[in-house]
Amino acid sequence: MALIDATDLSRTFVVRRKDAGRRSLRRRREEVHAVHGVTFSVEPGEMVGYIGPNGAGKSTTIKMLTGILVPTGGRLTVAGVEPSRHRTELARRIGVVFGQRTTLWWDLPLRDSFELLQKIYAIEPARYRENLDAFVTLLELGDLLDTPVRQLSLGQRMRGDITAALLHDPEVLYLDEPTIGLDVVSKGRLREFLRTLNAERGTTLLLTTHDLQDIEALCDRVIVIDHGTLAYDGTLAGLHGRGGSMRTLVVDLVDEAPAISVPGASVRRVEGPRQWLSFPADASAAPVVAAVAASYAVADLSIQEPDIEDVIRELYSRS
Amino acid sequence: MLYVAVATRTFRRYSTYVGATVAGIFTNSVFGVIYSFAYLALWDQRPDAGGYDGSDAVTYVWIGQALLMTVAVWGGGTTDDLAERIRTGDVAIDLYRxxxxxxxxxxxxxxxxxxxxxxxxxxxxxxxxxLFDQFDFPGSVQAALGFVLSLVLAVVTSFAIRWLVACSAFWLLDQSGLRMMAGALALFFSGMALPLVIFPEPWRTIALALPWASYLQTPADIWLGKREGLDLLAALAQQGVWIAVLLGLGQLVLRSATRKVVVQGG
Structure with missing residues (x-):
C-alpha cells in the first residue's frame, strides 16, 4: 500500500484585496488556488524530490501532508490515515524538517531539546539512546550537545534539527528546503547522511528544494509542481528529456580555432580558445567528449549541468 | 513526565537572564516601598477601609509586588512566545507535535x-x-496552604486569559493591541492598582466576581485570613470555575483557529 496517497488534492485560500481603481474601503474576495487537483502517490522507501518555483504550492502541500492545513478538496491519506483528522496520531509516525524554521528550543542546549522530544514522542529510553548515539556520530554533533541552540551555526543547527526529526523513528521524513543557506561541504555531508538513512533504515524521504544537486544526489523520482498543478512526475532524466534541457560542455582548446563540429552537439559560443557546446541533458557526455578529443587539441574540459529553474521554465514554455 | 520536563526547562530558560531578574527585584522593591507609604497614609485617614487595617494594607502591597510577575498580571510568559510563533508561522511546528x-x-x-x-x-x-513591622506572614497553616493553592489557580487563570489574547494573533496576526487592553483591565480588576475590597458598591461586588480577582485579591485575602473555613473553599471554588470556563473557551478558540486559519509564512 502506498505510504502517501493524494488524489485530486486541492487547497484554496480566500484573500481579501482592496479594490483597485475604486476609492472605497470595500474589499474584494478572491480565491487563490495554492494547490489544485494534484494526484500522486509515494511508496515506502522512496526518495522523492518535490520541486517547483517559489509560490508553486510546495510548502502548502507539505503542510497538508503533516495535517496542519486542511485540504479544501480531494483526498489525502498518509500511512493510511487522513492527516488533518489524525494529526497527533500521525505526528508520531512522521518527521519534519523545515530549512527555515527550527524545532529546537532556542535558549536550551541541544541535549535538552532532544530530551524534551524523547518525552513528547514517548520514545523508549533504550531506543532513544541508541538513535541519539547513532545520529550524533553520523552528523558529528558530539561536541555541540551542551551548546545552546542560539549559538549554533546554520549548518550545525540543521544537523540538530534533522536529529530531532528522526529520534522517534519516523516512517517518512519531510524536508522543506533542507540545504538552504548551507555551504558546499555541509550540503554534501547532509546528502550523504540522508542517503545512508534511506538505505539503512528504509525511511521514505520527500524533499522540496531549489537545488538540483540535492535531487541528483538523492532522488530517483521528481514531482514538479507549478502554479499549484502537477507538471511532471517521473525520473530526473525523463524530466531533462521532456523539458529539452541541455548540458553544456566547455572546451578549452590549445589554440584558437573555428567552431568545433562534432556529432550530437552544437557550438553555442566561441571566445578565443574557449568554446561552449550544448547537447541534450539526457544524452551521455562521453561520445561528445571523445569526438572533441579525437579531432582537436584540448587543454581542458568541463561540463555544466542545467539549472532546475531552467528545466522547469523549459517544461512550461513547451506545454 | 513530559509536562514536568517542560516546566523545568522553561524555569531554566528564564533563569539564564540573571541581570533582568536582579533589576526586576529592585524595581518591585522600590514600588513596594512607595505603595506602602501611600497606603499607610490612606489607612491613617480611614483606618478600616475595605475591612483592612494598616498592617493588612502594607502586607497586601507586598503580596501584590510578589505576584505581579508571578501571575504575569501585565501579560508576558509563555503566551507571548505563542503569539510570536503565530506571527512568524513557527506555530506550525507546535501543531504537528x-x-x-x-x-x-x-x-x-x-x-x-x-x-x-x-x-x-x-x-x-x-x-x-x-523594612516594615506592619508586614505579616499568614497567621495559620490553613491560610498558608490556602494561599499556595490559590496562587497556583491564579497563575492558571491568568494563563487562560493570556492564552485567549495570544490566540487572537491567529486572526489579527498581532496580539499587541489586545494585550495592552487586557493588561490594563487586569491591572485594574486584579486589585493591583487598589484593593478591590475598597471599591465602592456596586463595583466592589462586580470586581470580586470577575476572573481577575483571582490574580491578587483572592490569594491576598486568604493570606490575610479574611477568608477562612468554608469561605476559603468558596474562594478556591470560584477560581476553579473561572479556570474551567476560560480554559474551555481557549480550547475552542484553538480548535477553530487550527481548522480555519492559514498558518502564516513558509
Whole structure:
C-alpha cells in the first residue's frame, strides 16, 4: 500500500484585496488556488524530490501532508490515515524538517531539546539512546550537545534539527528546503547522511528544494509542481528529456580555432580558445567528449549541468 | 513526565537572564516601598477601609509586588512566545507535535511562574519583612496552604486569559493591541492598582466576581485570613470555575483557529 496517497488534492485560500481603481474601503474576495487537483502517490522507501518555483504550492502541500492545513478538496491519506483528522496520531509516525524554521528550543542546549522530544514522542529510553548515539556520530554533533541552540551555526543547527526529526523513528521524513543557506561541504555531508538513512533504515524521504544537486544526489523520482498543478512526475532524466534541457560542455582548446563540429552537439559560443557546446541533458557526455578529443587539441574540459529553474521554465514554455 | 520536563526547562530558560531578574527585584522593591507609604497614609485617614487595617494594607502591597510577575498580571510568559510563533508561522511546528498545545504552554508557564515566585516574589518579600513591622506572614497553616493553592489557580487563570489574547494573533496576526487592553483591565480588576475590597458598591461586588480577582485579591485575602473555613473553599471554588470556563473557551478558540486559519509564512 502506498505510504502517501493524494488524489485530486486541492487547497484554496480566500484573500481579501482592496479594490483597485475604486476609492472605497470595500474589499474584494478572491480565491487563490495554492494547490489544485494534484494526484500522486509515494511508496515506502522512496526518495522523492518535490520541486517547483517559489509560490508553486510546495510548502502548502507539505503542510497538508503533516495535517496542519486542511485540504479544501480531494483526498489525502498518509500511512493510511487522513492527516488533518489524525494529526497527533500521525505526528508520531512522521518527521519534519523545515530549512527555515527550527524545532529546537532556542535558549536550551541541544541535549535538552532532544530530551524534551524523547518525552513528547514517548520514545523508549533504550531506543532513544541508541538513535541519539547513532545520529550524533553520523552528523558529528558530539561536541555541540551542551551548546545552546542560539549559538549554533546554520549548518550545525540543521544537523540538530534533522536529529530531532528522526529520534522517534519516523516512517517518512519531510524536508522543506533542507540545504538552504548551507555551504558546499555541509550540503554534501547532509546528502550523504540522508542517503545512508534511506538505505539503512528504509525511511521514505520527500524533499522540496531549489537545488538540483540535492535531487541528483538523492532522488530517483521528481514531482514538479507549478502554479499549484502537477507538471511532471517521473525520473530526473525523463524530466531533462521532456523539458529539452541541455548540458553544456566547455572546451578549452590549445589554440584558437573555428567552431568545433562534432556529432550530437552544437557550438553555442566561441571566445578565443574557449568554446561552449550544448547537447541534450539526457544524452551521455562521453561520445561528445571523445569526438572533441579525437579531432582537436584540448587543454581542458568541463561540463555544466542545467539549472532546475531552467528545466522547469523549459517544461512550461513547451506545454 | 513530559509536562514536568517542560516546566523545568522553561524555569531554566528564564533563569539564564540573571541581570533582568536582579533589576526586576529592585524595581518591585522600590514600588513596594512607595505603595506602602501611600497606603499607610490612606489607612491613617480611614483606618478600616475595605475591612483592612494598616498592617493588612502594607502586607497586601507586598503580596501584590510578589505576584505581579508571578501571575504575569501585565501579560508576558509563555503566551507571548505563542503569539510570536503565530506571527512568524513557527506555530506550525507546535501543531504537528503529538502533544496538546495548551497543556504544553501551560506547563511552561507554570515553570516560568515558579521561577518568578522564587526570585521576583521572594526577593521583595524578604525586604518587606526587614523594612516594615506592619508586614505579616499568614497567621495559620490553613491560610498558608490556602494561599499556595490559590496562587497556583491564579497563575492558571491568568494563563487562560493570556492564552485567549495570544490566540487572537491567529486572526489579527498581532496580539499587541489586545494585550495592552487586557493588561490594563487586569491591572485594574486584579486589585493591583487598589484593593478591590475598597471599591465602592456596586463595583466592589462586580470586581470580586470577575476572573481577575483571582490574580491578587483572592490569594491576598486568604493570606490575610479574611477568608477562612468554608469561605476559603468558596474562594478556591470560584477560581476553579473561572479556570474551567476560560480554559474551555481557549480550547475552542484553538480548535477553530487550527481548522480555519492559514498558518502564516513558509
Amino acid at each position: 503529538p502533544v496538546g498545545m495548551m497543556g504544553w504552554y501551560l506547563a511552561g508557564d507554570l515553570g516560568r511562574a515558579a521561577y518568578h515566585l522564587l526570585t521576583r516574589g521572594i526577593g521583595p518579600t524578604v525586604l518587606a519583612w526587614l
